[in-house]
């Protein structure tokens with residue numbers, strides 16, 4: 001399938017995944033700083049989301065709503081059931097009630113450290129969409145898999161598993177994040193060309209499974225050691241529609257510079 005240029009229909013999404021960092025006081029300060037740093041134009045072309053820990057979400061929601069801050073609220077995880085005896089878990093409906101718009105699903109840390117399987121990722125993707133929120137479905141290969149030439153098999157297999165049972169319209173509304181595991185938190189970013197190659201293959205897989213309209217509208221982020229210094233080159237690739245940012249998103253100045261990549265494109 002031909003590479004599809006980023007169209008206005010695919011609004012870039014820069015997402016800050018705070019992981020287990022920042023308590024609710026720190027989260028408020030960070031979002032306040034971020035809102036000062038993001039100019040009124042920044043929210044036009046590029047969407048920014050923050051994904052604080054669960055205990056911060058209500059505080060951040062109150063701030064975003066009270067000050068009408070153009071930052072989307074996100075979560076890092078949820079369960080797929082509506083309710084029940086699942087100690088420690090959070091239902092998608094609880095997040096929707098807090099105006100959460102994006103939920104990260106199947107981050108590699110959840111898959112590796114907490115045993116999340118492709119089947120769980122599939123159920124969560126459906127549960128998040130059933131509540132009117134947008135899943136950010138994470139996929140990615142280990143270094144061993146890459147070195148053995150197994151990147152596409154792994155990543156496209158994860159994509160197919162996550163998408164199973166979704167209608168083309170539901171697939172088109174998703175966000176997929178390609179995060180090579182060897183690039184997460186390591187300072188080692190995939191080259192823009194490597195990231196484009198895998199993300200282009202993901203879009204082709206979506207076209208095969210769900211049709212050309214879904215492939216043209218699904219947003220695909222890159223994640224793994226994204227910083228202000230490498231975002232412009234990544235965003236210049238035709239199939240890369242944004243970034244899922246971990247470490248660098250904890251610093252509001254750095255996250256704002258990442259979101260403002262259009263002002264330093266080519267730099």
Ligand code: PGA
Pocket residue numbers: 017179183184185186187223224225226244245246247248
């Ligand atoms: P990183 O994390 O930017 O710190 O590499 C990315 C992620 O895990 O989403």
